Amino acid sequence: MPSRIIKTKAVVLRTRRLGETSKLVTLYTEDEGKLKATAKGARKPKSKFGGALELMTEVQVVCYLRDERELQTLSDCDALRAFPDLLKDLERLSFGSAACELVDRLTVERDPNRRLYRCLAGVLVGLEEVGRRQVEPLFWYFQLRAAEALGYRPELHHCTSCRTLLEGEWLWFSAALGGGLCARCGTAAAGIRVAGDSFRLLAGLQDLSAYQPEAIPTVPARRGEIRSMLRSFLEYHGGQHSHLKSLDFLESVAVK
Numbered sequence: 001m002p003s004r005i006i007k008t009k010a011v012v013l014r015t016r017r018l019g020e021t022s023k024l025v026t027l028y029t030e031d032e033g034k035l036k037a038t039a040k041g042a043r044k045p046k047s048k049f050g051g052a053l054e055l056m057t058e059v060q061v062v063c064y065l066r067d068e069r070e071l072q073t074l075s076d077c078d079a080l081r082a083f084p085d086l087l088k089d090l091e092r093l094s095f096g097s098a099a100c101e102l103v104d105r106l107t108v109e110r111d112p113n114r115r116l117y118r119c120l121a122g123v124l125v126g127l128e129e130v131g132r133r134q135v136e137p138l139f140w141y142f143q144l145r146a147a148e149a150l151g152y153r154p155e156l157h158h159c160t161s162c163r164t165l166l167e168g169e170w171l172w173f174s175a176a177l178g179g180g181l182c183a184r185c186g187t188a189a190a191g192i193r194v195a196g197d198s199f200r201l202l203a204g205l206q207d208l209s210a211y212q213p214e215a216i217p218t219v220p221a222r223r224g225e226i227r228s229m230l231r232s233f234l235e236y237h238g239g240q241h242s243h244l245k246s247l248d249f250l251e252s253v254a255v256k
């Protein structure tokens with residue numbers, strides 16, 4: 001199978017040293033989905049890759065692709081957008097790396113998804129510009145959009161069993177059933193009990209037609225249950241490899 005050369009935008013999801021001077025990078029590309037590639041000489045002082053191949057940087061890459069190979073070869077890379085303000089703030093940085101980890105865990109290689117690419121590049125921009133108390137809700141918005149791009153949108157408006165509108169003070173959420181249950185249909189065996197306000201916050205985020213910083217709410221009092229809902233949903237639908245280590249960490253550093 002001959003190789004072909006592609007030029008595409010990408011976000012750097014992971015990097016690792018390879019030998020004395022090279023790097024092994026995992027990229028989420030706009031045109032080809034996730035790729036693993038070697039960047040030969042990327043750690044030399046005068047490398048043609050410059051400093052572009054850093055975690056969470058949006059880059060334009062030129063890459064030799066060979067269909068039968070798992071590891072591709074990067075031939076060139078230019079930084080399109082770096083996120084210096086993300087790197088300066090532990091909480092923003094943690095959510096940015098969790099977004100990258102989430103995309104890495106929920107995707108297989110060479111399965112392009114431009115919508116997911118836009119979600120990822122968009123959340124990195126957003127994480128730099130929202131207010132401190134909007135950082136985690138913006139990450140929830142990203143989780144909802146990423147799930148949707150991957151084809152599993154949680155039902156947050158109607159009961160997944162009887163289809164009535166989800167209203168009232170207390171509701172239930174079931175990852176296995178794909179969303180909410182009303183107070184009559186919900187049981188502890190089927191899911192977790194959640195305040196109606198937490199549901200309505202997530203439903204509001206899901207209904208946003210596009211990201212706008214002023215539309216992102218500030219972190220609510222009951223954020224723990226919103227984390228549990230999204231996390232159980234993504235872990236259930238993303239399979240056993242989707243447990244997100246960076247979420248464990250960032251939940252301990254998130255702004256109180």
Ligand SMILES: [Zn+2]
Nearest residue numbers: 159162182185
């Ligand atoms: Zn119901």
